[in-house]
Amino acid sequence: MVESAPAGLECALLGLLRGAPTHAYELHGRLVRAEALGLVWHLKQSHLYALLTRLEESGFLTSTMEPRGARPPRKMLSLTPSGRDAFAHWAAAPVAHGRDFRLEFLAKLYFAAEEGPTAVAALVERQRAACAAWLADLRAQSAHLSDTQPYAQLVLGFRSSQIEAILAWLETCAAVLEASS
Amino acid sequence: MVESAPAGLECALLGLLRGAPTHAYELHGRLVRAEALGLVWHLKQSHLYALLTRLEESGFLTSTMEPRGARPPRKMLSLTPSGRDAFAHWAAAPVAHGRDFRLEFLAKLYFAAEEGPTAVAALVERQRAACAAWLADLRAQSAHLSDTQPYAQLVLGFRSSQIEAILAWLETCAAVLEASS
DNA sequence: CTCGAATACTCACGATTTGAGTATACCGCG
DNA sequence: CGCGGTATACTCAAATCGTGAGTATTCGAG
Known part of the structure; x- marks a missing residue:
């Protein structure tokens, strides 16, 4: 919960979580696959997980475990108000x-x-x-x-x-x- | 002495040692001061020392302690043939x-x-x-x-x-x- | 003679980044 | 039906990078 402003590209991750809550694995899939941002930004899986953990520790996003019966549960991520804010500021600034x-x-x-x-x-x-x-x-x-x-x-x-x-x-x-x- | 090819900018350091043997401190002075390369490349002292140590461990340069009477000795660095070679290859390649x-x-x-x-x-x-x-x-x-x-x-x-x-x-x-x- | 600047180098740490691994579940094929 | 390969989902130890902060000595100005 340290709340220091997230670095440039971390904000882009926040942006990808603007819509519905998502889990890290899917986010990675979106980035490497079709999603146009993948043209620009290459991110290893383990790196992505590390960044997300940090964003959570800093209070820009929260997670809830989604149980899925037999299958292993997913960690669903969503923006906090503070995260939404950080993204908006970042996105507007040159x-x-x-x-x-x-x-x-x-x-x-x-x-x-x-x-x-x-x-x-x-x-x-x-x-x-x-x-x-x-x-x-x-x-x-x-x-x-x-x-x-x-x-x-x-x-x-x-x-x-x-x-x-x-x-x-x-x-x-x-x-x-x-x-x- | 591991001899794997040095990364891009490390070769530039080798280049700065082409002439007379020099010590790390002066190298740093050259870079931050006048030397035109300083326009392009900013390097903290501690980082420079770390890079040089690595280049030495990899066998691209050797050092000799130059005693200076009362004053503390200097670690003078010079290129090995292997270092000269690495620089030449790097410098010529796009x-x-x-x-x-x-x-x-x-x-x-x-x-x-x-x-x-x-x-x-x-x-x-x-x-x-x-x-x-x-x-x-x-x-x-x-x-x-x-x-x-x-x-x-x-x-x-x-x-x-x-x-x-x-x-x-x-x-x-x-x-x-x-x-x- | 002393105080600050210059000389010369070292170190421990935090952040970043990566390779490699774990474990489960689904799906097609023979 | 069961076997293997692929997709899902996440974790971890470790290398690497980069920096702040420190040490210790000498020299010159006042």
């Missing part, structure tokens, strides 16, 4: 670093897409603003660099170009998901 | 995943830049080929996707656009470092 895009932002986008075009548009717009700020910062740094540091120039150039590509891609996000709704 | 660019590829580029425009050109060209292959693969995957999976399309689109940006940036690499040599 990521803070370019390196968090591959996994964390795409996960956020997944949930936003489930919720509808409005949520997507809001997330994309917040993220766009954050990226624009990073880019401005990088350009300022780059300007302070002398020509005698070509390597540093390349490093900053690399980061800038990655962020520019992200910005361009963000433009297409809202459009694509809008078109298919 | 990285295998987009996610390795931020750190590992930029580190390789750093050493290539030290060595001269020829080495840079060779590394860049190999990496370009690898990236082109990834891109082709992504496009093939994308083609197999139905329109009913807009999220998956976006994910693949994201990856493609990141790699395209990398390809464009690679073009500028050789040019920039060539110009400043």
Whole structure:
């Protein structure tokens, strides 16, 4: 029950429990199988169990044993209000670093897409603003660099170009998901 | 002395020991201070010591205690032939995943830049080929996707656009470092 | 001469991640 | 009918990673 904010991807697990209570095994099945999030996030079974245990210890979810006659019982998980809250906050906030895009932002986008075009548009717009700020910062740094540091120039150039590509891609996000709704 | 291939960034440490034997403390100083690699790679002191210990245990480097009169002795590190070899192999090979660019590829580029425009050109060209292959693969995957999976399309689109940006940036690499040599 | 910064290194711990294992129940096949 | 393979559901010990915090000495500024 320690209640410290859960780390990025743990919140995505909370998101998967938004609907009906589920048990860990099925969650894992969803992730590795069809579920689109599995494209983005690979998680071993044992790791998943560990994460869920921690989320429970921290009070973001509760479990009840579901007896199933002859078969072994299942540990059914559901969100606590605190868990629901943590997810909502996480899902709405943009990521803070370019390196968090591959996994964390795409996960956020997944949930936003489930919720509808409005949520997507809001997330994309917040993220766009954050990226624009990073880019401005990088350009300022780059300007302070002398020509005698070509390597540093390349490093900053690399980061800038990655962020520019992200910005361009963000433009297409809202459009694509809008078109298919 | 277990001799299993060292992980990506450990090889970069080997690279920093190519020249004169050095001791760990100075290595750390170089990394956090001026040294351009510090832009890319942040490493706590204790972590660095741990990595170096492991590299020594694996036989990639050897140490000798340098007595310094009254002052405490230093543990001077130098590459073994096996270490020199591991570095050379690592430095010449392109990285295998987009996610390795931020750190590992930029580190390789750093050493290539030290060595001269020829080495840079060779590394860049190999990496370009690898990236082109990834891109082709992504496009093939994308083609197999139905329109009913807009999220998956976006994910693949994201990856493609990141790699395209990398390809464009690679073009500028050789040019920039060539110009400043 | 002393106080703080720099030098040089060590250690114990917590968190993360993984491989490997356990145990039961269902289902098809001969 | 019973045998083996697969699916279900979860557990655990252990490697690995990474960090904070500490130690001990020396040097230079005031």
